[in-house]
Amino acid sequence: MLMYLEAVAKIRSLAKPFSVETVPLTSAINRILADPALADRDYPPFNRSAMDGIAIRIADWHKGIREFCVRETVYAGTAAEFTLAEGECYRIMTGAACPPTADSVIRNEDVSYLGDQRARVESKDVVHKQHIAQQGEDLAKGDLALSAPRRCDASVIGTLAALGVRDVSVYANPSVAIVTTGNEVVDIDQQPDCFQIRNSNQYLLRSLCAQWQLPVALCQHVRDDRTALLKALREALAHHIVIVNGGVSAGDADYVPRVLEELGVATLFQKVLIKPGKPALVGTAANGNFVFALPGNPLSCLVTFKLFVEEYLWYCYGFRHTRLKKAKLLNHRSKKTSVDEFFPVFRETHADGYTWRPHHGSGDITAAIGGDGIGWHAQNKRESSANEETAVLPLP
Numbered sequence: 001m002l003m004y005l006e007a008v009a010k011i012r013s014l015a016k017p018f019s020v021e022t023v024p025l026t027s028a029i030n031r032i033l034a035d036p037a038l039a040d041r042d043y044p045p046f047n048r049s050a051m052d053g054i055a056i057r058i059a060d061w062h063k064g065i066r067e068f069c070v071r072e073t074v075y076a077g078t079a080a081e082f083t084l085a086e087g088e089c090y091r092i093m094t095g096a097a098c099p100p101t102a103d104s105v106i107r108n109e110d111v112s113y114l115g116d117q118r119a120r121v122e123s124k125d126v127v128h129k130q131h132i133a134q135q136g137e138d139l140a141k142g143d144l145a146l147s148a149p150r151r152c153d154a155s156v157i158g159t160l161a162a163l164g165v166r167d168v169s170v171y172a173n174p175s176v177a178i179v180t181t182g183n184e185v186v187d188i189d190q191q192p193d194c195f196q197i198r199n200s201n202q203y204l205l206r207s208l209c210a211q212w213q214l215p216v217a218l219c220q221h222v223r224d225d226r227t228a229l230l231k232a233l234r235e236a237l238a239h240h241i242v243i244v245n246g247g248v249s250a251g252d253a254d255y256v257p258r259v260l261e262e263l264g265v266a267t268l269f270q271k272v273l274i275k276p277g278k279p280a281l282v283g284t285a286a287n288g289n290f291v292f293a294l295p296g297n298p299l300s301c302l303v304t305f306k307l308f309v310e311e312y313l314w315y316c317y318g319f320r321h322t323r324l325k326k327a328k329l330l331n332h333r334s335k336k337t338s339v340d341e342f343f344p345v346f347r348e349t350h351a352d353g354y355t356w357r358p359h360h361g362s363g364d365i366t367a368a369i370g371g372d373g374i375g376w377h378a379q380n381k382r383e384s385s386a387n388e389e390t391a392v393l394p395l396p
């Protein structure tokens with residue numbers, strides 16, 4: 001049986017980057033940027049006044065000149081017509097290009113105007129180049145503005161717009177099929193009888209996919225019936241990612257491994273030395289599509305999605321650094337097993353770290369409520385003392 005990191009390495013070894021497509025900037029929010037973006041010119045493109053005020057020559061200030069003759073008013077988007085002579089200034093607006101003969105801006109709050117023509121500086125100090133954003137100080141032409149891959153959040157979209165990128169190269173989203181299984185599992189619109197439970201994992205999995213902006217193309221529930229499962233999974237295998245839930249353990253009615261085999265799915269691994277989620281099975285279809293068969297307990301389903309489905313997505317979206325964040329586990333934790341254990345952790349604002357809380361096992365539908373991440377208690381140590389460093393997979 002594989003250990004967690006071995007299972008992850010298996011997934012990586014067969015994962016291929018998603019294809020790249022071009023979308024309009026207006027549709028790129030939350031997509032994964034595939035190509036880096038370079039600065040097409042200097043940013044700022046000109047010496048830009050950061051204040052409404054006057055622009056002077058610092059040499060005049062050093063000579064003791066405090067009252068200036070207004071030569072011209074420079075607005076954002078227009079060029080100055082005149083150059084400055086000694087004792088002259090421009091009135092200048094925020095966002096305007098500071099003309100070459102001026103080199104320092106004094107904000108209106110520090111100036112008193114005597115009619116339209118004269119401006120008196122009231123502040124004690126003026127520093128050379130003050131309130132002027134220098135051309136190229138953010139980015140020089142040709143600089144790397146945005147590395148890829150990265151998620152296109154609002155700031156990234158804003159920067160791409162500033163760079164004039166109208167069409168954005170992003171990774172194509174894979175299509176996902178979800179198949180839940182189990183005779184005891186009923187739709188949430190149905191009143192369960194006393195031995196039935198609602199299909200909560202369908203909603204959990206849909207939500208996890210939504211957090212990755214993945215369109216769920218097919219979502220089906222099937223009873224523990226070989227023929228029904230065969231039909232549902234054959235249909236599901238047309239999609240890039242197939243997530244099967246339940247029916248993957250060792251019970252008599254757990255048909256998923258057998259049916260996947262019948263459909264020609266090659267097993268990458270079946271069963272992993274982890275808790276929860278040990279029965280997880282990952283395989284690939286002949287066309288390269290990935291199948292993730294995740295155990296049915298809600299916490300096992302969540303944890304194995306985080307560990308394996310997300311690892312696959314991360315890799316196919318081009319990310320090569322680890323998703324795991326080093327963090328402190330603030331409270332002591334001991335374990336009886338010799339496998340990697342995973343559990344919801346809660347960020348503590350008063351301290352720089354996370355705590356874990358006891359729950360009633362992987363069937364506990366409340367275990368992950370309010371969780372900020374999934375903590376990892378490594379297989380090789382029984383005790384994790386207070387404040388020990390651990391690794392956390394952030395939620396969402």
Ligand code: AMP
Nearest residue numbers: 180182199200201246247249295296297
């Ligand atoms: P299984 O992995 O099919 O052996 O199921 C393990 C446990 O998870 C059982 O208690 C199931 O009732 C429960 N379970 C299976 N599928 C779901 C589901 N879709 N939603 C919620 N719980 C489920």
Ligand code: MG
Nearest residue numbers: 181182246247
């Ligand atoms: Mg079942």
